[in-house]
Amino acid sequence: MSLHELSDEQREIRDLAKRFADDEIAPYASAWDREHRFPKPVFEALGELGLMGACVPEQHGGAGVDFLSYILVLEELSRADAGVGVTVAVHTSAGTLPILAHGTPEQIDRLVPPLAQGHELAAFALTESGSGSDAGAMRTRATENKLSGTKQWITNGSHAHTFLAFALDPDKPSAFVVRRGAPGFSVTREEEKLGLNSSSTADLAFDETPGEPLGPRGGGMRIALSTLDGGRIGIAAQAVGIAQAALEVATAYAKERHAFGRPIGGFGAIQQKLADMQTEIEAARALTWRAARLKQHGHPHTVEGAQAKLYASRVARHWTGEAIQVLGGYGYTKEFPAERYYRDAKVTEIYEGTSEIQRLVIARALLGEAARES
Numbered sequence: 001m002s003l004h005e006l007s008d009e010q011r012e013i014r015d016l017a018k019r020f021a022d023d024e025i026a027p028y029a030s031a032w033d034r035e036h037r038f039p040k041p042v043f044e045a046l047g048e049l050g051l052m053g054a055c056v057p058e059q060h061g062g063a064g065v066d067f068l069s070y071i072l073v074l075e076e077l078s079r080a081d082a083g084v085g086v087t088v089a090v091h092t093s094a095g096t097l098p099i100l101a102h103g104t105p106e107q108i109d110r111l112v113p114p115l116a117q118g119h120e121l122a123a124f125a126l127t128e129s130g131s132g133s134d135a136g137a138m139r140t141r142a143t144e145n146k147l148s149g150t151k152q153w154i155t156n157g158s159h160a161h162t163f164l165a166f167a168l169d170p171d172k173p174s175a176f177v178v179r180r181g182a183p184g185f186s187v188t189r190e191e192e193k194l195g196l197n198s199s200s201t202a203d204l205a206f207d208e209t210p211g212e213p214l215g216p217r218g219g220g221m222r223i224a225l226s227t228l229d230g231g232r233i234g235i236a237a238q239a240v241g242i243a244q245a246a247l248e249v250a251t252a253y254a255k256e257r258h259a260f261g262r263p264i265g266g267f268g269a270i271q272q273k274l275a276d277m278q279t280e281i282e283a284a285r286a287l288t289w290r291a292a293r294l295k296q297h298g299h300p301h302t303v304e305g306a307q308a309k310l311y312a313s314r315v316a317r318h319w320t321g322e323a324i325q326v327l328g329g330y331g332y333t334k335e336f337p338a339e340r341y342y343r344d345a346k347v348t349e350i351y352e353g354t355s356e357i358q359r360l361v362i363a364r365a366l367l368g369e370a371a372r373e374s
């Protein structure tokens with residue numbers, strides 16, 4: 001990556017996020033991970049900086065910067081703490097932007113400003129215990145705009161105020177906005193996870209819970225898929241941020257750790273690992289920026305977003321493991337953050353569409369009808 005590829009405004013917002021991440025997030029991330037603590041004050045502070053609605057237009061309470069700038073923010077936050085990264089990514093890409101894209105002017109005026117200013121958090125509730133990749137198999141139903149059913153693993157679930165929820169209406173999914181505290185709404189469980197311990201992943205239940213339709217009736221799947229098209233670019237940025245953090249810790253360690261009378265960075269095996277790691281991270285970043293630029297110019301970006309997420313998540317999973325290898329036994333301990341990066345990286349291959357689903361998206365675009373299973 002060369003910062004020369006960025007505009008002055010993009011560099012400024014990246015620097016703002018980097019400073020905040022270095023000062024207010026990175027020093028505490030290990031403790032939040034250990035204590036499974038959702039760092040609420042961080043999101044209030046990010047709201048004050050305009051980073052909870054970075055790419056939301058100013059007239060709706062956001063900072064009004066372009067989509068690539070928002071992607072740069074996500075990379076910097078995720079470099080410090082991937083849990084903070086996913087909280088902001090889901091809040092913005094999967095919660096706030098679909099309301100902007102599909103809401104009526106009245107819904108946008110009422111719902112978006114508190115989200116964009118960081119006074120409220122948003123969530124995206126699609127997955128259920130029996131439906132993940134196969135989202136169309138959902139069982140939550142809507143009858144006269146009242147939702148009944150359950151949703152599983154909803155990021156921000158325990159803290160969000162506004163939920164974008166999907167339900168069969170009557171036999172095709174529609175999108176609804178459900179507000180926390182609505183009758184029959186409950187958060188039933190906070191999930192225990194391998195990583196991302198500073199983020200909330202919760203199960204929800206709706207019992208004849210009033211929802212406000214978003215977009216056309218029966219148009220929920222289109223809203224969900226187009227939301228995920230953009231959201232995946234954010235997850236790719238999250239993966240790049242985690243991998244970058246792993247590169248930084250491995251590089252610093254290679255300069256300081258001595259073996260056989262010299263720094264381990266003097267060994268060819270370590271040099272080649274770090275050189276390949278940096279090169280692949282740059283390639284992942286380039287794919288991510290390309291998809292972000294296409295989206296911000298209103299061009300199709302489904303395949304490019306899938307490619308960015310597929311590649312960046314693999315880079316993050318693979319190279320966080322190799323960063324542990326560079327640190328040797330210390331890498332396996334909690335004394336260094338490499339093991340946290342490794343645990344956090346894995347999920348980028350799973351949520352907002354697994355790697356297998358990204359390959360399906362890419363292959364279908366390549367092969368057309370020939371890729372359809374009969």
Ligand SMILES: Cc1cc2nc3c(=O)[nH]c(=O)nc-3n(C[C@H](O)[C@H](O)[C@H](O)COP(=O)(O)OP(=O)(O)OC[C@H]3O[C@@H](n4cnc5c(N)ncnc54)[C@H](O)[C@@H]3O)c2cc1C
Pocket residue numbers: 090123124125126127131132133134152153154155156193196201347350351352353354355356357360
């Ligand atoms: C930490 C975390 C946070 C999450 N946050 C949210 C959230 O905010 N909102 C939300 O709605 N969901 C969320 N999810 C759910 C997530 O999006 C799903 O886990 C994901 O889409 C995969 O669905 P699944 O887990 O049911 O796996 P399944 O769909 O059951 O897949 C199992 C395996 O089968 C493979 N597979 C499935 N179908 C195919 C196919 N057609 N071709 C090839 N392989 C296939 C998959 O790739 C995978 O390897 C979250 C999950 C986690 C772990």
